[in-house]
Amino acid sequence: MSSQKQSGRKYELKRRAESQERTRQRIAAAAAELHEEVGPAETTVAEIARRADVSRLTVYKHFPDNATLYPACSAHYATEHPLPDFAAALAPEDPVDRVRSLLRVVYGGVYREQQGMMRNLYRDRRRDPALDEFMGNNADAALMGLEDALVAGFELEADRAARLRPLIGVALDFWTWDRLNGEGMDDEAAAELMTEAIASVAGAPATAR
16 A cells, blocks of 8 residues: 555544544533433433434444443533632641631532532432442542541541541532522531531631631
8 A cells, every 4th residue: 555545544544533532522512411401310312312413323332321421421521610629628737727628619619510410410320320330439439538638637536537527528418518508508608517517526626717
């Protein structure tokens, strides 16, 4: 094969790959929109295909099941809704200030900004094992890491740390924010309430610095 033909074939393959990637991204974007609007459990392949302007067969070709679709949807959504800087939120040296800082960021920068998507995901995860596994490996794991950082900051003995950990887990839970928000509390007030509860169990002063 001549070098000219080889070059032409490489170019054609590159164009095909780029076209396939654009199609893949359209499908992921359409699915993410539906997940935010109606939830993963109510999202159908037919509606994804309609919004992405492709056939159902094309959707299945790129994403044969939800286990392959969810990571692509999550990646697309993350580009549109980047997470705040948790490292900066964890910067305060005082452990209570660190709790307060992180909760304000999680409540205001994540849960309020993404409440529609979050509510649908947490509601539907028990209906879809693939979604439950994906969230367990990602959202749950991320929250566990934040929980570990907050607990470690208090430098408590094992028995007291064991009492504190589940409370911090509750404070970081989406449904806690959702309940407090439903009671009319703004994000700062909700964060302060949970900070005071955590400080009480940890035996630390809760006064903001």
